[in-house]
Amino acid sequence: MIEVNQLGKSFGDLVVFRDINLHIRSREIVVLVGPSGSGKSTLLRCLNGLEEPDAGSIRVGDAAWAASMDAASKKQAIRHIRTLTGMVFQSFNLFPHMTALENVIMAPAIVKKMNQKQAVEIGESLLAKVGLLNKKNEYPSRLSGGQQQRVAIARALAMQPQMMLFDEPTSALDPELTGEVLSVMKQLAAEGMTMIVVTHEMKFAREAANRVIFMSDGKIQEEGAPEQFFVQPQTERARKFLRQIE
Ligand code: ADP
Ligand code: MG
Numbered sequence: 164m165i166e167v168n169q170l171g172k173s174f175g176d177l178v179v180f181r182d183i184n185l186h187i188r189s190r191e192i193v194v195l196v197g198p199s200g201s202g203k204s205t206l207l208r209c210l211n212g213l214e215e216p217d218a219g220s221i222r223v224g225d226a227a228w229a230a231s232m233d234a235a236s237k238k239q240a241i242r243h244i245r246t247l248t249g250m251v252f253q254s255f256n257l258f259p260h261m262t263a264l265e266n267v268i269m270a271p272a273i274v275k276k277m278n279q280k281q282a283v284e285i286g287e288s289l290l291a292k293v294g295l296l297n298k299k300n301e302y303p304s305r306l307s308g309g310q311q312q313r314v315a316i317a318r319a320l321a322m323q324p325q326m327m328l329f330d331e332p333t334s335a336l337d338p339e340l341t342g343e344v345l346s347v348m349k350q351l352a353a354e355g356m357t358m359i360v361v362t363h364e365m366k367f368a369r370e371a372a373n374r375v376i377f378m379s380d381g382k383i384q385e386e387g388a389p390e391q392f393f394v395q396p397q398t399e400r401a402r403k404f405l406r407q408i409e
Contacts, residue, residue, distance in 0.1 A: 164224065164326060164357050165210065171218030171230075172205055179205045180381040181218070187326075190355045194368040194389070195233040195377035198404060203361045206378070207328045210359070211248045212241035213352075223247050224325050233384040249319030253331040255311040257303040263290060263314045264299040271321045293347050309340030313347055326357040333364060363408055369393060377401045 167185040171178070179202040187193055195203050208214035210221065212228075215237070220229035226243035229311070257266050268286035271277050290296045293313040303311050312332055319327060329348065333341040345367050352358060352371050362368065368375055368389050375392040377385040377400075385392065385401050396402045 164191070165359075166222040167210070167219065168221075169219035170206075170209065170216050170221065172209060172214065172216045178381055180378070183219070183250045183383060185376070185383070187357065189357055191357055191374065192352045192372050193359045194359045194372040194375045195359055195378060196363070196368070196375060196404070197384075198407075199382065202381060203378055204330050207250065207330050207359065207361060210244075211328055212245040213250070215241065229300055246322065247325045247355045249322060249324035249326070250330065251312070251332050253334045255308070255315040256301070257311055257314055257318070259303050260365050260394075262300050262302055263295060263306065263317075266303070266314055267318045267321050267369050273321065280330065282347075285321060286317075289320050290314070292320075292350075293317045300397065307340060308336045309343045310343070312336065312344045313343045316344075316347055316351075320351075326359070327351065329358065329360040329362070331361050331363070333362065365393065365408065379404065386393070 164186040165185065167183055171181040173179060184205065196204055205214055209216045216230065218230045219246065220227065223244045224247050226240055226247055228237060228240035229242060232240065241321055261269065264286050267289055268282040271285060272279065272282040287296060287299060290299050293311060293316055295313055298306060298310060306314065318383040333344050336344065341364065345364060349371050372389045374386060376383055377392065382386050385396065385398050393405065397406050
């Protein structure tokens with residue numbers, strides 16, 4: 164589903180990461196962890212075409228980007244990759260002047276040129292899926308953080324992505340609101356969505372992930388099944404990281 168080879172990204176003199184290799188199977192749930200500043204968000208943004216890497220290659224489904232391609236092909240590849248990936252951010256990023264339903268259906272209505280009736284049907288079914296059909300006409304300011312994030316998930320799903328990327332989706336939420344968001348994510352995982360999740364929610368990682376990837380100092384330092392990573396981390400860097408987040 165996702166194949167990343169020798170991916171590199173720098174901002175000016177700052178090398179965020181280099182030589183990242185990553186293969187993710189369809190329906191796999193990967194949790195990405197690592198210290199702040201280790202490049203987790205940048206990697207997700209590269210996988211979603213929000214940031215352009217400067218070395219290596221990315222394949223998502225049948226969309227392929229490579230640093231060696233010409234500028235026009237790269238641009239097209241990034242556009243293609245973006246249609247295949249849905250992203251959910253720490254700050255929910257809903258449009259404040261649109262209702263929950265309008266937030267969910269805006270992109271498919273425009274990008275997929277869906278007619279209004281069809282878009283509303285899909286939007287309502289997605290809001291039902293995240294348990295918020297009864298809030299469809301509310302504006303974001305009248306929703307709790309957990310509800311806003313669930314609308315953001317529904318909005319990402321509305322484009323029918325082949326994979327979902329979550330960048331610390333519960334970090335901005337009060338602790339009592341994280342559960343409802345994590346349970347929507349678990350439900351998505353159970354339905355077979357391919358997901359990469361950056362999170363500090365180790366309970367979620369233990370319960371839902373097939374694999375944990377630990378990034379630090381611009382590299383993937385270690386990866387393994389959650390039971391292995393949490394119980395017997397192989398590197399001193401990972402042990403130190405786990406001690407700090409406990
Ligand atoms: P993480 O998500 O693991 O905390 P980030 O991917 O956000 O890490 O950041 C990795 C490094 O890249 C940090 O040093 C950060 O300051 C830097 N960085 C991220 N985005 C930009 C940008 N647009 N311009 C310059 N530096 C950036
Ligand atoms: Mg980040």
